[in-house]
């Protein structure tokens with residue numbers, strides 16, 4: 001059952017203290033509609049009133065991947081596919097957490113998948129190849145992320161730099177291996193590297209890992225007087241699209257939408273939080289052929305096992321949300337987020 005927002009702070013022309021960016025990887029309009037129909041016409045995301053459209057092309061292709069897509073949102077620069085927060089010449093670009101840290105604003109990055117995968121990595125790492133997970137993991141040493149939650153622990157714990165975990169400890173990270181340990185700790189800086197099974201598909205029993213990680217990160221970072229930035233990713237909507245598997249895609253979209261509900265609830269309680277919900281690109285070229293929300297059914301065809309370049313929606317709620325209306329390139333999401341804060 002969706003959360004009913006109060007809209008008290010929605011669209012106010014004032015600065016935000018906190019920004020929550022929720023990225024549904026591969027979540028185009030058809031994915032949202034499929035989730036909506038399968039959930040009997042109810043979703044949190046459709047309660048958001050300030051809506052824009054994001055053009056997702058990469059520098060070297062009309063079809064973006066998650067690396068160029070996340071780089072655009074994390075750094076404000078278009079780059080080539082496979083590049084992680086470096087420009088087209090391979091030069092590192094500052095990501096949102098690095099730009100906000102000098103102002104005392106803390107950052108949390110969460111994924112319901114591999115934390116070294118392209119979407120989360122673009123917020124803390126800089127490499128010209130997204131598959132270099134060892135190098136991406138090692139880049140965390142120089143980043144300004146305070147809380148990092150996801151799977152693929154091995155990229156860190158079995159890094160080619162065998163002193164990586166020691167270096168990260170010296171940077172102040174408390175290393176956690178389970179959600180239970182994370183939830184029971186009040187440490188302000190935590191590196192939560194889960195078993196890969198913790199990010200299995202919802203269909204295989206993942207349950208509420210994403211929501212719990214998000215709520216705990218909110219609890220820790222909202223203690224910070226200067227504010228926070230959180231990027232939380234529904235990583236596997238994209239995987240359902242690549243697999244052309246509608247039940248896979250829909251269950252992941254529902255999981256992501258529960259996160260949207262929690263973010264809206266926090267924004268209402270807090271009164272100074274801007275929530276943005278968007279995607280890096282659409283995956284699968286999904287067309288819905290039949291969608292009966294009264295019966296909670298949906299039928300569709302995928303036209304590709306890859307990404308498409310159709311514009312993706314951007315939903316914004318809270319102070320500064322009106323700035324997200326219109327049609328713009330994905331890099332504008334970055335500048336709109338920076339502008340939303342009382343910084344510069």
Ligand code: MG
Pocket residue numbers: 025066117118119120233235238
């Ligand atoms: Mg992703």
Ligand code: ZN
Pocket residue numbers: 026066238239242283307
């Ligand atoms: Zn993909």
